[in-house]
Amino acid sequence: MIAISRFELPLAEGEKFRVELEAVRDVLAQATGFISGVVGQNLDEPTLWVLTTEWQNVGSYRRALSSTRAKLEAIPVLARAIDEPGAYE
Template identity: 35%
Template sequence: MLAVIRYSVPEAQSQEFLKQGQNIIETLQAQPGFLRGRLARSVDEPNLWALVSEWEGAGYYRRALAAAKMAMYPMMILMLHEPSAFEDVYVSGQEE
C-alpha cells in the first residue's frame, strides 16, 4: 500500500521542513509493516512536497500514523488535507 502526504511549504521554511520530514520518515521506519519511504519536492512547483511511504497494508500505515503523531504535529499546518492511503492495483517491475 502506498501513502502520499502532500505539503505546501514556503521557501523560507524548506530547510526546517526537510529536517522534520527526515525525522518523520525515521519514526515511521521504526514501525511494523514499513517497507520504504522518501521525501520528495516538486520540480515544477518547489513549494509542493510529498512524504511517500510504502507499507505491507493499510492497517500498518494507520497504526504508524498514530505512533508518529507527535513527530508530524509541527508540519500539520502545511499539510494538504486530502486522502493519503492508496491500494496497489497494478505494480510493474517487481519480481513475482
C-alpha cells in the same frame, strides 16, 4: 499500500521542512510493516513537498500513526499536509 502526504509552504522554510519530513519518515520507519519512505520537493513548484511511504498493508500504516512516538513527533508535521485523500492500494 502507499501513503502520500503533500505539503505547501514558503520557499524560505524548505530546508528546515526537509529535515522535519526526514525525521517523520525515520519515526515511521521504526514501525512494523514499513517498507520504504521518500521525501521530495517538486521540481516545477519548489514550495510543494511530498512524503511517500509504502506499507505491507493499511493496518500497519494505521498502527504506525497511532503509536505514542508518531503522535508526539510525526503527527504535528503531518497535520500540515494539504487536505486531500492520500492512501492508495
